[in-house]
Amino acid sequence: MSQQHPAAPAPHSTAAAVADRRDWWRDAVIYQVYPRSFADSDGDGMGDLEGIRARLPYLRDLGVDAVWLSPFYASPQADAGYDVADYRAVDPMFGNLLDADALIRDAHGLGLRIIVDLVPNHSSDQHEWFRRALAEGPGSPLRERYHFRPGKGEDGELPPNDWESIFGGPAWTRVTEPDGTPGGEWYLHLFAPEQPDFNWEHPAVGDEFRSILRFWLDMGVDGFRIDVAHGLVKADGLPDLGAHDQLKLLGNDVMPFFDQDGVHAIYRQWRRILDEYSGERIFVAEAWTPTVERTANYVRPDELHQAFNFQYLSTAWDAKELREVVDRTLEAMRPVGAPATWVLSNHDVTRHATRFANPPGLGTQIRSAGDRALGLRRARAATLLMLALPGSAYLYQGEELGLPDVVDLPDEVRQDPAYFRGAGQDGFRDGCRVPIPWTREGSSYGFGSGGSWLPQPQGWGELSVEAQTGVPGSTLELYRSALSVRRTRPDLGAGESVQWLRAPEGVLAFRRGEFVCVANTTGEQVTTPPYGRVLLASGELAESDGGTKVPADTTVWFTAI
Structure with a gap:
């Protein structure tokens, strides 16, 4: 229990x-x-x-x-x-x-x-198991909980196989034994050397x-x-x-x-x-x-x-x-x-x-x-x-x-380990990890009182929660409106199918119950049939006789007629 x-x-x-x-x-x-x-x-x-x-x-x-x-x-x-x-x-x-x-x-x-x-999939190389596996040397039972393998070559100087790390370079690191000498064994890490892979057969x-x-x-x-x-x-x-x-x-x-x-x-x-x-x-x-x-x-x-x-x-x-x-x-x-x-x-x-x-x-x-x-x-x-x-x-x-x-x-401020590995991933994940802005002004735009671990750009405050709250058409208010509509309509959310509707090239249109979604992925305005009352749109719409003018790169939600 x-x-x-x-x-x-x-x-x-x-x-x-x-x-x-x-x-x-x-x-x-x-x-x-x-x-x-x-x-x-x-x-x-x-x-x-x-x-x-x-x-x-x-x-x-x-x-x-x-x-x-x-x-x-x-x-x-x-x-x-x-x-x-x-x-x-x-x-x-x-x-x-x-x-x-x-x-x-x-x-x-x-x-x-x-x-x-x-x-x-992996632990830190500072996990107790791995630290003990290294300290106890070859033959340690704890090495069986990871992938330790003998190296190839005359003196074990080559990796056990040709696998590459997702972060670039070999997926193997040669062990340095407790006495400081190069070991005969290598350990597997599909990511950084500091992330040894567990052996799930153990x-x-x-x-x-x-x-x-x-x-x-x-x-x-x-x-x-x-x-x-x-x-x-x-x-x-x-x-x-x-x-x-x-x-x-x-x-x-x-x-x-x-x-x-x-x-x-x-x-x-x-x-x-x-x-x-x-x-x-x-x-x-x-x-x-x-x-x-x-x-x-x-x-x-x-x-x-x-x-x-x-x-x-x-x-x-x-x-x-x-x-x-x-x-x-x-x-x-x-x-x-x-x-x-x-x-x-x-x-x-x-x-x-x-x-x-x-x-x-x-x-x-x-x-x-x-x-x-x-x-x-x-x-x-x-x-x-x-x-x-x-x-x-x-x-x-x-x-x-x-x-x-x-x-x-x-x-000099980057921290993504892939950035420092040369080959492999581009190592530019830091760009999506910059702390988010909460206020127009202030230290780190409201993230905290002591700066931020990655620098935020100038002008970040105009994208903040404070700057967008209550502003019609802001992205924040679009999300709030969309989630509110989604929560209150039984024909949104769970389900396993959509009913595709005829649409011009470059336009997606589908029905779910009394709900219709139209997404214009083209760079040109299109006119849709009269699907019903507009519930929400990602951009400004213009009325049209017998339909709705949907601007380029815009999605519209309708309550169907």
């Missing part, structure tokens, strides 16, 4: 109705908070749990259902907390366990659910993570976002991949270190644990797979609840391409009974206001500001389109303000 979290304060009545409904996750709007960049309560320039807690009413009023917190565990911060040293402790930069408990209680009191990041690893799940479930969290959910199991024998650009294949092919079928047995075990707890707790997979059909394997009825739809995130602002990925997603999810999920931005990719400001084909990490006015117009339209689709949607902090990426950060 699991421990029950102490009763939370009496919730806000409207929020309580949302929090208590069944199958809440099938149409939930989940807001990602990147803790170090959301709100700083103590003036050290770094966001923290108390800062998030103080801003929870803002998130309730925005209209989201749940908050996903990126890692706040004890960590050396070699990769912004995705290198965990202690999965049951809060890093002092963010607070402590009492702060986490208070945050969960307050969120529940406001009718918000809390989802926390879980990082099971039973102690599974035991540990089942215990970690129960620790946080007993604290009252409502679910977990599983980092690198596709990476836990490696192919038998760790085979070479062969002579080609591995990094260009990521997400396009089954790799010997990603999307192995063995991961599903792990998640079936985890699901049984989650189902012991009341309150409809959920798992969300970060699973980069070659196809949406492979993604659907993670959300079968006895496994995880949701999986991020990275195929949708990577799709250009193009009606044909968008319709194809929407159809394929809905078709793939229908047989397993899982909701589709939709996402446009997160902490690892260029914000969609900047991505859509640039020509398509540049990928998800972009170094150019592009046409900012165009990017914002398309981003607003893309958001209304996303929120009209059946299933659950994820928002990334600051997108409701229309924030662009900061593409001109000086090299």
Whole structure:
């Protein structure tokens, strides 16, 4: 019998109705908070749990259902907390366990659910297991909990295989033994050298993570976002991949270190644990797979609840391409009974206001500001389109303000580990992680009283919550209106299909019950048929005899006739 979290304060009545409904996750709007960049309560320039807690009413009023917190565990911060040293402790930069408990209680009191990041593919090299494995030397039983292998070559001077790190360079680092000499063994790290991969074939690893799940479930969290959910199991024998650009294949092919079928047995075990707890707790997979059909394997009825739809995130602002990925997603999810999920931005990719400001084909990490006015117009339209689709949607902090990426950060302030690895990822994830602005003026535009860990651009205050609140047509008010409409209409949110309507080339139009969504992805104004009363539009509309004039790069919601 699991421990029950102490009763939370009496919730806000409207929020309580949302929090208590069944199958809440099938149409939930989940807001990602990147803790170090959301709100700083103590003036050290770094966001923290108390800062998030103080801003929870803002998130309730925005209209989201749940908050996903990126890692706040004890960590050396070699990769912004995705290198965990202690999965049951809060890093002092963010607070402590009492702060986490208070945050969960307050969120529940406001009718918000809390989802926390879980990082099971790898630990920090400062994790107790790994430190002891190095200190005890070759033959240590703890080395079996990671992937230690003898090197190739006469003296073991070559890596055990040809795998490359996602951050660039070899996926192996040679051990330095306790006496300072180069070791005969290497350890695997698909990411930074400070992030050694666990060996999930060892039973102690599974035991540990089942215990970690129960620790946080007993604290009252409502679910977990599983980092690198596709990476836990490696192919038998760790085979070479062969002579080609591995990094260009990521997400396009089954790799010997990603999307192995063995991961599903792990998640079936985890699901049984989650189902012991009341309150409809959920798992969300970060699973980069070659196809949406492979993604659907993670959300079968006895496994995880949701999986991020990275195929949708990577799709250009193009009606044909968008319709194809929407159809394929809905078709793939229908047989397993899982909701589709939709996402446009997160902490690892260029914000969609900047991505859509640039020509398509540049990928998800972009170094150019592009046409900012165009990017914002398309981003607003893309958001209304996303929120009209059946299933659950994820928002990334600051997108409701229309924030662009900061593409001109000086090299000396960058912290993304991929930036320092040369080959591999572009290393420009810092641009989407700049702390968000809350006020027009003041130290770090209201983020905190002591500056910010990444510098904010001049003019950031005009994009702030304060500057946009109550301003008709602002991006913040567009999001608030869209989430309010979505929450009150039974024909929005959960579902598994759309009814496509005839539309001009470059325009998407679909019906859901009495609701119609029209998205004009072209650079020209189009006139639509008379679908009914306009509920919401991402841009200014002009009336037309017998229809509605929809400007370029604009989405409109109608209540159907």
